[in-house]
Amino acid sequence: GAGVSQSPRYKVTKRGQDVALRCDPISGHVSLYWYRQALGQGPEFLTYFNYEAQQDKSGLPNDRFSAERPEGSISTLTIQRTEQRDSAMYRCASSSGTDYEQYFGPGTRLTVT
Amino acid sequence: DQQVKQNSPSLSVQEGRISILNCDYTNSMFDYFLWYKKYPAEGPTFLISISSIKDKNEDGRFTVFLNKSAKHLSLHIVPSQPGDSAVYFCAASAMSEGAQKLVFGQGTRLTINP
Numbered sequence: 001g002a003g004v005s006q007s008p009r010y011k012v013t014k015r016g017q018d019v020a021l022r023c024d025p026i027s028g029h030v031s032l033y034w035y036r037q038a039l040g041q042g043p044e045f046l047t048y049f050n051y052e053a054q055q056d057k058s059g060l061p062n063d064r065f066s067a068e069r070p071e072g073s074i075s076t077l078t079i080q081r082t083e084q085r086d087s088a089m090y091r092c093a094s095s096s097g098t099d100y101e102q103y104f105g106p107g108t109r110l111t112v113t
Numbered sequence: 114d115q116q117v118k119q120n121s122p123s124l125s126v127q128e129g130r131i132s133i134l135n136c137d138y139t140n141s142m143f144d145y146f147l148w149y150k151k152y153p154a155e156g157p158t159f160l161i162s163i164s165s166i167k168d169k170n171e172d173g174r175f176t177v178f179l180n181k182s183a184k185h186l187s188l189h190i191v192p193s194q195p196g197d198s199a200v201y202f203c204a205a206s207a208m209s210e211g212a213q214k215l216v217f218g219q220g221t222r223l224t225i226n227p
Contacts, residue, residue: 004156031213042117042202042217043157056214091156100145100208102215104156 002027004105006092012111013082021077021108023092030097032075034067037089037107049075050097082112116140117205119218127226132190134221136203139184143205147215148177148188151200160201161188193225 005024013019025032031050035043045059051072060066064082069075079086089109093102118137126132134148144165149157163170163177163186170177176189190197200222204215 033214035215041219042204043215045214045216048213050213059214093156095213100206101147101159101162103159104149106154106156 004092004094004103006090006105006108008108009106010109010111012113015082015084015112017082018078018080019082019110021079021090021110023075023077023094023105025073025075025092025094026096026103028096029094029103030072031095031102032069033093033095033102034075034077035091035093035104037091043091043104046077079110082110084112086110087112114139115219116143117203117216117218119201119203119221121221122219123222123224125224125226126193128195129192132188132193132197132223132225134188134190134201134203134223136186136188136218137184138186138205138216140205140207140216141184142207142210143216145206145208146177146179146186147204147206148175149202149204149217150197151202151220157202190223195225195227198223198225 007022033048034046037043047057049069064080067077089107091107093104095102147162148160151157179186200220202220203218
């Protein structure tokens with residue numbers, strides 16, 4: 001079946017603009033995660049949903065970052081008033097909830113100029 | 114503070130030989146460990162995992178070993194094949210604490226030479 005999909009794959013935005021990144025998890029997966037990955041590093045946890053409930057947002061760097069999953073499927077990560085330091089690969093993952101493996105999407109490469 | 118560390122940024126191995134990738138962790142609450150493989154322009158792909166109640170898990174050419182007292186895990190690939198060339202990440206989680214988030218190492222780039 002289809003894996004995790006993310007859109008857009010690439011996003012270039014000017015400093016100060018808001019961006020919305022979308023994640024479509026594997027069908028039926030109840031858990032959804034957002035990570036951020038800097039060049040040469042592993043993914044770093046941002047936030048996690050179980051169905052539509054945001055269970056953990058401890059990794060969100062500041063209040064410019066928010067995420068939602070209103071119907072327990074597709075999720076949107078929003079970054080307001082983007083800054084150059086927000087430039088990174090943003091990855092989404094999902095899991096079934098019955099096992100612990102998380103399955104990653106291809107990521108959105110965000111560049112803030 | 115880097116809770117999961119992969120101290121070798123790169124590793125080069127001859128085809129057919131054994132590849133050993135290492136990972137160390139500091140958080141004693143971690144009780145579930147995973148290895149991911151990543152090709153360029155793709156997301157990380159789950160490879161193999163191990164729970165802290167085990168010290169070894171094997172899946173085909175891939176074996177993960179866990180040494181809890183040393184807070185160390187390793188991934189063995191035998192025999193290594195050219196298609197194994199990728200970046201490998203280890204990750205850990207504290208499942209018993211209800212924590213679903215994975216904490217990743219920095220990755221090791223494995224190159225298999227023909």
